[in-house]
Amino acid sequence: MSVLVVGASAAGLTTAEALRRKGFRGALTVLGAEYHPPYDRPPLSKQFLSGDWDEARTRLRPDNLLAALDAEFVLGDPAVSLSDHTVHTAAGRSLTADHVVIATGLQPRRLPGPPLEGVHVLRTLDDAAALRNALAADKRGGVVVVGDGVLGAEIAATVRKLGIAVTLAGPQAALMEAQLGAVVGGLLGELHAAEGVELRLGAAVEQLEGVDGWVSGVRLVGGEVLPADVVVVALGAVPATGWLEGSGLTLENGVVCDEYCRAADGVYAAGDVARWRHEDRLVRLENRTNATEQALCVAANIMGEHQPYRPVPYFWTDQFGTKLQVHGRPSADLTIAEGTIGERFVAHYRDAGRIVGVLGWNAPKQTRTHRMHLISGEGHR
Incomplete structure (x- = not known):
């Protein structure tokens, strides 16, 4: 039996490790779109962005433990299509396995309009490094974070801790209201305001403004313009499933799976990209804990344990x-x-x-x- 894991982040690596712990000794391949070895994403908006951590500290495992998996890591080569159990890559590879695990995660949403220098998203290690370098420059125009969810709040907190003026804009009435509710979201907003974050909540973004190809501000619905020479767009993300169009899998806000995280015979999904049946509805969770727990379940089912995935959702955030x-x-x-x-x-x-x-x-x-x-x-x- 052979297994191909598409995605080399937390869910993909955990799947590979769990398979080996359960005694799987067949061929194991981990395909990753990025050149970096598997790294952790939560620190990118906090410890790495602040400069407290370097790239090495974000890595999920050192080289010796990756080597001990006896797996082939194919990095820097994105998957572009899936046909039956064969994955085709951007570099022209065709990788076939008895079991395929889809763990390709998310792609960040971006604001419409022409590209402008100074506009950032934060999903990958390279994204975080580019934003960190931008923050190290003189910020006379300040920083605007567009997005009032978990990522936007964490980025705003980190930027402010660096002593940089930052404004956070978003359409919700309270910070992280969808995740925390109005009461706790209001408390979190008070914490940010006390630390010097300028909040523009209940304010949707209309467009970005720029001069000579560089961002100069963020225009809100209603006309207010927030000046900025760095803008971070943190408006959530969408499942990275474009490469699966035409695969025959059901793609609806993620890869649709049964309660065993199985999308088709011998094809599974884990992590942010997976949408599976939980009780009487389809569920998709975007958090680090789910990536690990769902990967463990997928590995168990590949090994024949027939284990339904029934988690208690969990996430955490550290701010100020x-x-x-x-x-x-x-x-x-x-x-x-x-x-x-x-x-x-x-x-x-x-x-x-x-x-x-x-x-x-x-x-x-x-x-x-x-x-x-x-x-x-x-x-x-």
């Missing part, structure tokens, strides 16, 4: 020394279960009286305890 952890699915009904709001606390989110989510604000130990409400049956499962 504050750690937020979210288990489950936040809703509008929030109650404080422990601690004092705005300081150190744990909150429960409820839907029809059931606990569907748990949030911790600088309370990691307590949050793990309250997570048991979700696992024990009081929660969404």
